[in-house]
Amino acid sequence: MAVPKNKVTTSKRNMRRAHDALKGSSYEECPSCGELKRPHHVCEACGQYNDREVISAEDAA
Ligand SMILES: [Zn+2]
Numbered sequence: 001m002a003v004p005k006n007k008v009t010t011s012k013r014n015m016r017r018a019h020d021a022l023k024g025s026s027y028e029e030c031p032s033c034g035e036l037k038r039p040h041h042v043c044e045a046c047g048q049y050n051d052r053e054v055i056s057a058e059d060a061a
Pocket of ligand 1: 030031032033034035043044045046047048
């Protein structure tokens, strides 16, 4: 079984983990109602996607 040759110091370990933090989910403005929505997702406020109503606004709400 492969075994690490040297101890990874706390400094090296923490430098590796410096990039591990999760980014928050991104949002963009809905072009039809201006509500914040997730990119590439149907707007939850008005049910529009690509200038077309995909789900009715009542169902979306
Ligand atoms: Zn919308």
